[in-house]
Amino acid sequence: MSLSRLFRTPEAAAGLVILGLLVAMAVAAPWLFPRDPLAIAGQPLLPPFQDWALPLGTDRLGRDVVAGLFHGARTSLAVGLAAAAASILVGSIVGTVAGFAGGLVDEVLMRITDAFQTVPGFLLSLALVSVVGPSLSVVVAAIALSAWTGPTRIARAEVLSIRERDYVASARVIGMHPVEIAFREVLPNALPPVLALSSVIVAAAILTEAALSFLGLGDPNRVTWGGMIAEGRAVLRSAPYLSVIPGIALVLSVLGVYLAGEGVVEGTAAREGQA
């Protein structure tokens, strides 16, 4: 896929630039801000643009806001990507098994999916984190717990159409084992529409992680944007920048991931249309 096609629409270009920036921030964080971002860096509640050593100022405890922003990008991106990968992995496997096996297996798996879908996703994540305890991997699992149902449904629908194709019949005729047919012939061909969901899931996961952190259920050993917003809430009148800055970062990231994802999907569709 050529880059020019990805940058075809201004929305996609903007999304990719923001996403690129986010990734750069996440990757550069330990080099640009090698100190613990949770450590005190200066006087508390320093407003932005006063001290060039602390360009965006400090919070109530005197922690560097820029360092928090960079390290927070790391957390957001890691959680978003890991949760999306986990949901797509689980979703495509469950969806493939349900669609390919059919009958009772399909019925049971889809009713379980229904059950997860009827419970509000955030509530489910909240429940898991409050029971198991906040750590990065638990947060990822909690988000995936509510996000796997979408990929499952799409994978199943796709598999239902693919399993009637002649190449599946042909695989049965040569004596291929049903498990191999499901995961080698059917699943790879059912994946593209499922992957198209990934940007939406990453964006939603970043938001869910921020919301969990805002409620104090994020990993306490990591800086998160949600945690920073919550931290700033206490001084919202006197120092609104403490909530506004990570808030803007959050909005831009979610928007960037979503737009970039749309751009990639459209670029891929255009390529297939031309082929």
Added chain:
Amino acid sequence: MSALLQVEGLSKRYWRGDRDFSALDGISFSIAPGETLALVGPSGSGKSTVARILLRLVEPDAGSIRFNGEELLGLRGAALRATRTKLQMVFQDPLAAFNPRATVARLIDDPLRIHGIVGRADRPKAIAALLERVGLAAELASRRVHEISGGQRQRVAIARALATRPALIVLDEALSALDVLVRGDILNLLAELQRDEGVAYLFISHDLGAVRAVAHRIAIMDSGRIVEEGDAAAVIAAPASATGRALVAATPELPVFPRLPVFKETVS
């Protein structure tokens, strides 16, 4: 000579909306080893249903299929997969019948690997030999399915079917997606393979020109029944059934393909 395939009273009904209709209504036929039986008939007469039932892709409502003296309809799981080596199929549209992501090598490798016919180290050589057997260059192995021509694809499908050394290959309208010149080449290939390997064919077609070139016997189907059966040349020369006469009358360019005397002499 005992029959390789003995089909008795095969029936299949389908529900369409609130009415059911009979796709197959108690059909019986047999195929001897190394023989070609042509199954011809108008669209919707149940030819492809026969193929799909023989390959256990669709379950019949009633009837029996004895293959190599063994009841095919009773087999399941591993026993069925093992029996499949002896009973293969070539589909009408090779592009639809191949995984769009597969390379030619993988398609031919699948049966060799699954049934442990050739060890891993020797497989590239076996794939090349099979490609050569169906008249393709070994270099084609690395190509993807959509990168080769329709005729080449059907040759790959035949190579994939041949990989397990089957006793019977069902050819379900295997030539109808090909242009006339390629069709003649593939017919010659099929005849040559039958002569060399003694493989039997169930040749499903509505093209009487092609049927005349390769078939020993012919069975004419209409509305789920076999309405006429007999020696291919005799039936085409003087069809007794109304369906047979209509099919012959609808094939003006007969004979399209030269008869293949060398191979026809091999079966008595």
